């Protein structure tokens with residue numbers, strides 16, 4: 137029987153509205169350089185009441201690791217659902233469109249299926265702090281709307297920031313207790329912009345949204361309002377002890393992320409750095425809280441999947457290291473919280489997972505068509521039942537040597553331009569790392585007895601059987617990280633990208649990363 141045209145159109149409209157109403161929204165929140173120093177992960181000092189509340193509303197992944205502990209490679213991997221060896225993005229200031237131009241990014245997949253996709257702040261790589269206020273190394277295809285506010289931390293405060301390398305803030309330990317309120321800072325402005333976008337989305341509930349919000353803190357420079365510093369008295373900040381003894385059993389590439397200027401660190405400076413890093417976390421948590429409150433206020437919380445994660449972890453002196461780019465737990469591990477429809481409230485998942493798993497997870501949860509070549513696993517079964525084991529391992533990689541050479545900069549001393557790869561396999565119990573297929577060193581840590589990874593068990597006779605198994609597993613897994621032709625995609629010569637920068641109002645030299 138044929139329906140009269142107007143009736144058919146009405147039925148179609150009702151059905152499509154019903155479908156739209158059942159498709160969940162996504163609020164995808166990233167913090168930059170955030171390690172697992174959060175209340176909900178059991179940190180004894182750091183206060184993160186808003187993220188703790190989010191954790192209670194969903195599943196907390198205890199053993200989530202990034203695929204490459206550096207902003208650009210990690211974010212390109214996460215947002216394409218491919219390992220860095222398949223994106224070809226192994227350093228910053230590069231974008232997957234240079235290597236695999238036809239890949240479909242995670243937000244792009246949502247857009248193709250009718251979602252409204254918006255970005256606020258850092259999702260792809262940015263030079264922090266200089267690119268703040270611009271699109272950074274963005275992928276325009278990924279978003280319908282982009283917002284790039286710049287606050288006092290970017291526009292006014294550079295001359296006041298303390299840095300181990302004066303004038304350099306991005307790649308160097310640097311901090312500042314700002315006299316200006318949260319609302320004047322970039323992350324505060326971003327939270328406000330997110331509220332504004334959510335208000336617009338709440339008025340058009342028939343169209344689901346994918347809102348990506350990338351906070352810049354706690355990335356260096358650790359700038360946040362003074363009031364947050366008060367929660368972390370300098371004298372009470374921890375300083376890692378026993379570094380020399382710990383380093384004695386480590387191969388050189390394990391410590392390859394050490395920076396010369398860190399020789400200047402005294403215990404007083406170490407305490408100040410930790411204080412400022414923790415303060416920046418609490419500041420970021422408060423901004424995230426404003427956005428989560430807006431979600432509640434606008435009646436969007438029930439039908440919105442909320443993700444909170446970071447692009448990699450962060451060292452605060454463990455093994456004598458600071459910042460990122462190591463394959464130790466502190467640098468490879470990330471916080472990962474997923475709440476909303478499809479996620480068990482208050483769940484804790486212990487099995488290892490990766491940022492590479494977010495693409496297949498979110499597309500499945502939302503019924504969005506995903507590309508066929510994704511390399512991660514869907515976490516949907518773990519979100520329903522956090523005891524599900526899933527893949528049971530996660531792989532992280534870094535590059536030493538030539539891969540670190542930055543555009544226009546000469547290679548570091550002793551760098552012969554050859555790239556050396558390091559891979560770390562994290563299972564439920566172990567972390568097993570090989571540098572240059574073991575030729576440049578191996579590490580094995582048993583997290584059951586050594587959660588701080590202080591005792592390298594590699595090549596100890598009593599571990600031979602365990603190590604052989606892990607090595608075989610690692611080699612097999614690494615093979616699966618390449619594209620079908622087995623080669624890491626290269627950027628064509630001359631196809632370089634320069635990060636946009638706002639004109640520096642001080643006309644001074646600000647730090648690059």
Ligand SMILES: [Ca+2]
Nearest residue numbers: 168169207447
């Ligand atoms: Ca980062």
Ligand SMILES: [Ca+2]
Nearest residue numbers: 382383590591
């Ligand atoms: Ca050690």
